[in-house]
Amino acid sequence: MTNGAQEITDKLVSRQIKPSVHRMKVLEYLINNQNHPTVEQIFTRLKSEVPTLSKATIYNTLNAFVDAHLARVITIEDHETRYDHIIEDHGHFKCESCGAIFDFAISLDSITAAELDDFVINDKNVYFKGLCSRCRYKNQTDILKGECICKQTPSKV
Amino acid sequence: MTNGAQEITDKLVSRQIKPSVHRMKVLEYLINNQNHPTVEQIFTRLKSEVPTLSKATIYNTLNAFVDAHLARVITIEDHETRYDHIIEDHGHFKCESCGAIFDFAISLDSITAAELDDFVINDKNVYFKGLCSRCRYKNQTDILKGECICKQTPSKV
């Protein structure tokens, strides 16, 4: 499911971001690796392709993406800032035991609040915390500590 | 709406946290000031009552509260970690223009995901981002920058 360069360029341009080589690489990474990467993960990976890469560029780029609503920050505590390419209609679940983050489908349209009728809502976020099925049954507290296995769907784990 | 010492003690004990003087002060603050305070705000306020207070104590205490589900971290980006005494059935709205955080009522029970049937859900969080009514209409980008005026209900602003 590799995305073509044209698609990436179009996405950036449609959000008024000039498609520099590095920005394209970062967006491509986010689209093709929807595993809620940290800055560190993105940096390490892209550094191997572009050895001169600076971490500041990753920060700059991600901040620009967030401002432009091309990406969102998901912070389910722990000061491990992770980034998510914005795709509609999914929430996040974080297992308090193993630390894994799961995506799950949810209809964001159905989540409304009358009190906010006069507000403009640009972004809706839903996240749950608890125990994933694996930890619930096996109580394997130690395994997978901190690892993100979110490409697995919840039911598969 | 000041809470009695007994209530505070009970809350702590029920979560297996020994009710030291400082822990009681912090919990009391969270309950009586539901304005999503930062560590800095809590520290500054309590420091005036207890001059020997150390910031590390605030961190220790809040971490213990979060672990015990007595408080939650609300991180709607910006690396401004704020704490919220856990009360059921409210979501958070952050205005991207003025930075204010609003509470709004929401039925968390109605937010479900079939994929998570096998999971144990301990905590549900909902937050929206966008423009509050004031900024929407007046475009007063600069006012209230970073200030939390969340004790106002959305409709009143």
Added chain:
DNA sequence: TTACACATTTAGAATCATTATAAATAAATA
């Protein structure tokens, strides 16, 4: 009360993620 054990708190150093700054590089334009 005193002595002891144990938990809590303090102060400050250490860590780590993020941002700021200024120089260097690359891209765009004429």
Added chain:
DNA sequence: TATTTATTTATAATGATTCTAAATGTGTAA
């Protein structure tokens, strides 16, 4: 090509949080 502008780099600065060891407080039993 020369010139301007945007982007990226490298590193220093910042700031929030955690760690550590010493100090203080609390509870218990003699």
